[in-house]
Amino acid sequence: MGREVSHEGDPMEEPGLRERVPHVVNTLVRRGLSFVAAEDAVQAALVRAVEVWPQDPPGNPTGWLVTAAWRAFLDQVRSDGARALREERSAVEPQPGAAPSRDDTLWLYFLCAHPALTPSSAVALTLRAVGGLTTRQIAEAYLVPEATMAQRISRAKQRIAGVGLDRPGTVTTVLRVLYLLFNEGYSGDIDLAAEAIRLTRQLTAQIDETEVSGLLALMLLHHARREARTGTGGRLVPLSEQDRGLWDTRLIAEGIDLLQKALARERRGEYQVQAAIAALHADAPSAEETDWPQIVEWYDDLVALTGSDVVRTNRAVALGEAEGPRAGLAALAAIDGTTPRYAAASAYLHERAGDLDIAAPAYAEAARRATSEAERVHLERQAVRLRGVQGWGRSGEGST
Template structure:
């Protein structure tokens, strides 16, 4: 049984049913029933046209469920005649699903879960494992999301920015359980890039590839975090970097700059440096200036303060930091780093300890605690 094939067929088959008039929740249930039937039938009798087979079986499952539901009996006249099997253009149907799953009425977590289920073709169990929650909890979340978007009509273009934000959230979930969500996000973004010609889609794909290229070097054998400056760059994925840079260059050439392209440009400059000392921090500051003009996100200015500290010295970075809200996530960690570079080890140690207390990620908390302990040891020696 080709699980990859089944997963790739799921979004387009689901979209065909929705386009034919099925509401989202019922269509998704029918596609899941068809997947179960495929697992049962295909090993002994594989179809010549897998997608056509899936569309036909899923539509019949939908019709059976509709006829069995007395509350929906009035819809029977509309769905009684079974259309000839065969999907509408794949790109348009899949793109419709992306916008449906990124509907503004959904919370970010629900939008991510629904995208993974409907577009990614993951099972509820796989999504639950990735989020480290019980399967029943995830099933309820997905069911609520399906009910929310059922009956939504697409009579105007969808919001690409919202779709990209959902995919970025998927990517940032990283890896847990038996589903690599970072790799899944890259797969989905490639699929979106094939469906829509938009420079920010390319920018997000480039950003994902450039960040993912450093993955193997981000942790030590014991699982501890390895900061960017200390990573073994020989472990970076050169092919992924080359692809990301090429995609980014093509997007930038269109002169329609967006925030994902600007973020990817920063990542590309890090990837281009043979050593941490050779990083072009001046250009990175310039790209953060572009990014700050595009978005009001205060985290951009926090990252810019780090870049200024590298380009113009730690005191310049601290001056930038002083203008920001101290309650920002990672503010204390950035302040600790800049104070350490400025030679104020006592303040840096205190701030590393404060940052560790506020860190939500266990690996980051351990890393910051170790930094505080390292400086305290130096101060006592």
């Protein structure tokens, strides 16, 4: 299940360790532990496994983890004293209607994405309880101190402690968390995009919903372009300029196959539609051969599904490709100008329309509003290019 993409470039990773974590949490909860106690105990076992397994690999890894987690739980109970002993007694009493009966881990996805949690807490908890990452790894991935991440996770668990395990969130919240994990990760030692793919792939094995397949397809189709997306020094390479020979055709084929099967079931959702747009880009042998009219149609569907101004802005750009920049600008005129990437879309369409006097300052304005350094530099470069400035290096040039 997705092991081929999950452990790239991570020498600390023990093959097979992280996949087992949700199953071990599940086992302890079925033995009567609360989710909070089980998850803490499994985290302790996981930290221990990372230390011990490289020298002394266990014969039965799952059994090893269950035993180590159970011991960690008992140690915790002893050190907490009488107060926790009472809790243990109540934990070992089965909670009415609470313990999952089947040997699956689906409930963990739902619980960790519970709507009572903030997005960042849900992402962190999912990475730990479902993804089997240590608190330190999650902290490093999001560039915060380990103690801060530990607190965030601990508070998230307290928040959902009283929630019955039979009534967690909806699949929509689960997919939202996985989408965030894929789309908004830093590129550190932990490959969050690959992790999102692994967890979504695991989810498709447990739940039969077209939007789950749609999200996995969407991730695969974007992940396929990863190598082509950045140039030297982390420079952003826009889709139209990417070397399509660098795209991963195996991931594209898998994404398109998943998407076609999902779409055939006629239960459309925003992830399937986004994946369809990504698939049309992936299908085009060159930027010029992109089927823009069809992309615009999918954007129409996506606007109807989401009502989002960000989507309308992207649609205006696609319309500009399909019917000419003036049509794109006309569509853009109906959208709120404070929408993210509106200024960049406006600059691009004005450039295509030949209004360079408008496009250059518009790129500079877009650079000022960029929320990532890579985008800012990319947009500054566009402003500089249009002004005919030779070379690059005076960073103040584009922002005046």
